[in-house]
Amino acid sequence: DTAVSQTPKYLVTQMGNDKSIKCEQNLGHDTMYWYKQDSKKFLKIMFSYNNKELIINETVPNRFSPKSPDKAHLNLHINSLELGDSAVYFCASSQVLQGEEAFFGQGTRLTVV
Amino acid sequence: GESVGLHLPTLSVQEGDNSIINCAYSNSASDYFIWYKQESGKGPQFIIDIRSNMDKRQGQRVTVLLNKTVKHLSLQIAATQPGDSAVYFCAEIPSNSGYALNFGKGTSLLVTP
Numbered sequence: 144d145t146a147v148s149q150t151p152k153y154l155v156t157q158m159g160n161d162k163s164i165k166c167e168q169n170l171g172h173d174t175m176y177w178y179k180q181d182s183k184k185f186l187k188i189m190f191s192y193n194n195k196e197l198i199i200n201e202t203v204p205n206r207f208s209p210k211s212p213d214k215a216h217l218n219l220h221i222n223s224l225e226l227g228d229s230a231v232y233f234c235a236s237s238q239v240l241q242g243e244e245a246f247f248g249q250g251t252r253l254t255v256v
Numbered sequence: 257g258e259s260v261g262l263h264l265p266t267l268s269v270q271e272g273d274n275s276i277i278n279c280a281y282s283n284s285a286s287d288y289f290i291w292y293k294q295e296s297g298k299g300p301q302f303i304i305d306i307r308s309n310m311d312k313r314q315g316q317r318v319t320v321l322l323n324k325t326v327k328h329l330s331l332q333i334a335a336t337q338p339g340d341s342a343v344y345f346c347a348e349i350p351s352n353s354g355y356a357l358n359f360g361k362g363t364s365l366l367v368t369p
Contacts, residue, residue: 147299174355176356176357178359183264184264184294184343184361184362185359185362186300186345186357186359187359188356188357188358191355191356198355233300235299237355239355244290244302244305245290245302245357247292247299247300247301248299249297249299250297250298250299
């Protein structure tokens with residue numbers, strides 16, 4: 144069973160479109176995250192949710208909006224996609240009170256053309 | 257696949273040799289450090305962690321050393337195998353980060369037979 148799963152794995156779309164990436168974790172963790180990995184492999188936190196509440200919102204354009212319908216899901220919606228949004232997006236989860244090791248999904252490679 | 261012009265530091269070792277990957281961190285308030293391994297096309301995978309009240313921790317074939325005086329972290333891999341080829345990231349959790357990982361730049365390890 145996949146612990147943290149993201150869909151889709153690949154996403155190619157045109158500039159100006161709106162798209163969503165879904166994430167689900169079956170580990171029972173209370174905290175979920177979205178990270179962005181650029182073409183130089185640099186990984187940076189975008190958002191963090193703890194028990195469905197936003198606790199971190201880094202300097203990310205407001206075209207990016209996370210949505211957490213329940214503790215096991217954290218989706219990422221992106222409006223008006225731009226070329227610079229092309230990257231690999233990783234969802235992760237952790238159980239903060241029992242140790243901070245984070246488990247990552249396989250990533251979604253977003254290409255904006 | 258890899259991007260042209262990728263500027264990750266690269267360490268090339270022969271199979272069976274020991275590898276040492278180094279990392280400098282910036283936040284003296286960080287109290288938890290983790291090494292992650294990322295294989296091509298996959299998400300980061302936990303290897304080993306260490307808390308700031310320790311200076312050494314050993315796992316299976318891996319050892320992490322922490323030098324808080326100079327804010328330096330290293331990962332030692334004993335008897336390196338071809339399956340160890342990947343990009344390795346150190347990460348810190350600053351005390352005010354809301355549990356999100358602050359990743360270092362990454363080092364590409366290439367193991368040759």
